[in-house]
Amino acid sequence: MREYTKFYITPKGERAARSGHPWVYAEEITRIEGEYQNGDLVDVVTNKGKYLGTGFVNDHSKIRVRLISTNTNDKFDADFWERRLRYAIDYRRTVMPGADFKCCRLIFGEADHFPGLTVDRFNDILVAQTLSLGIEVRKELIFNLLYKILREQGEEIRGLYERNDVKIRLLEGMEENKGWFAFAEAAEPGEPLTEIVENGIRYNVDVENGQKTGFFLDQKYNRQAIAKIAKGKHVLDCFTHTGAFALNAAAGGAAAVTAVDISAEAVQMTDANASKNGLDKVVKGLKANVFDLLSELVNNKSREYDFIILDPPAFTKSGSTVKNAIRGYKEINLKAMKLLPRGGYLATCSCSHFMKEELFVQMLHDAAADANVQLRQIEARQQSPDHPILWNVPETYYLKFYIFQVV
Missing domain, CATH: 2.30.130.10 (PUA domain)
Structure with missing residues (x-):
């Protein structure tokens, strides 16, 4: 019974x-x-x-x-959670092998059957965000098991930092907070700063103050795809955040990269990361509103750039604001298409689940028609496989990423 x-x-x-x-x-x-x-x-x-x-x-x-x-025989004890954690970690070891395992998402909520839980790994620090009460009341068990499994496998983990400073927790009846989680068996974790290596590029990550969990991991292989075609190009990287696309383009041999963000802090971080990797002669941070900058470049009939990267934040976080989001996406894509010379390259994406793929594709068709250009698709991509898409749960599919030549 x-x-x-x-x-x-x-x-x-x-x-x-x-x-x-x-x-x-x-x-x-x-x-x-x-x-x-x-x-x-x-x-x-x-x-x-x-x-x-x-x-x-x-x-x-x-x-x-x-x-x-959905199994009536499951007993929801420590063994159950340990099996589930091992399953998630084994999957990451398979799809993110070698150095990539040091810097990846270990738990992706519903896609790993841990509803409302995100755990990212940045080298020797784990960062967790708990958005469901059921996980919150069991997190002591789950986090200690996760630490034990990774240590057993020879991974150096000095601490787990909780980034529960998000409003959505209030809707679940939980308080906002952030800080180090106290493992049962671990030394003091020290500063919430670490260094990661992604695609051979080094970054400083501040897990306490960085956006979301400190660094966006889902574009890892999309950045590699950018690097492959950047050689000799003059690149405009819009909404650069920490400069990751800009740095990958520079590492791929770009002639010059302008990395734009409205946040002064993001621009400083981009310049610091460029300097850290010896790419500061190629990558230059620019503090500007991307919408205004693109308008200005179009008005001036600029032909300065032959590769434009658009990686905006989610313009919509609910179904009710999708129409406004489509207008925003269309504006930046239309202007980018007008700016690029024939034969130029465009990388563009949306990271909102609510901006469905068919809506995003239609928006690109409409922008291309209005710009009087044709798009030659090079690649259609998604989030990296450490953010797996569970086909039964469409909410797990959110990142649409396209690379085109404008012809």
């Missing part, structure tokens, strides 16, 4: 659960049998009482239950 409280759900919710989607929304619940506290494990069943899965419940969230298992 199972001891978990039962949540009966609608036929619509049942179809989603049977298709492999792990979220049960509040409006899909028809009745509840038993008592529970937020963060508890509960069973989700059909209206006829047939078992569908077990997950974390939270009344504060629109996603009332986040399923973690």
Whole structure:
């Protein structure tokens, strides 16, 4: 006899659960049998009482239950979580071999069946973000197991830094915070700073103050693709953040790279990273609003650049603002296409799940038509495989990345 409280759900919710989607929304619940506290494990069943899965419940969230298992035989003890962690780590060792394993996403939420949990590895520091209450109440067990497994495998890990300074935690009934997690067996972690090597390029990473978890890992192999075609090019890298695309282009032999960001701090970091890698003669940081800069270059009929990279932040974080986002994406892509000479190169992307691939592609078609150019596709790419896309969970697919020649 199972001891978990039962949540009966609608036929619509049942179809989603049977298709492999792990979220049960509040409006899909028809009745509840038993008592529970937020963060508890509960069973989700059909209206006829047939078992569908077990997950974390939270009344504060629109996603009332986040399923973690569809196996009635699972016992959710330390062994269960250790198996699941080993599975995720083994996958990363396979798809991010060698040096890439030192700098990758180890846990990618629902795609690894850890709802609401992100863990990134930056050399000797792990950075975690916990966005579901069910994981929050079990994080001591999960984080200590993760540390134990990595140490067993010979990996040097000096600490895990929590970046829970995000508003979404408030929607889950949790407080915002950040700071070092206290492992059961580990020395004092020291400063929240480390150095990583990605694609042979060195970066300083500040896990306390950097955006999100400190550095964007999902574009790793897209940056390599940029480096392959950058030789001899005059590159404009827009929304450069820490200069990663700019530095990869420079390492690939670009003649000159202008790395643009509206943040003075980002420009300083880009210049520091360029200097660190001996690329400061090629890469120059520029503090500017990308929209204004592109307009100015178009108005001046500039032909300074023959390779433009557009890596903007997510212009939309909800379905309700997609139309505005499309306008923003179109504006920068249209201007880039107008700026590039025939035979020039454009790399462009969207990192928003809500900007569906078909919408992004249509926007590019419309921008090309308005710019009176044709796009010759070189590559269509996605997020790197340490951010795996689970086909049953479309929310795990968010990064669309294209490289074109403008003809």
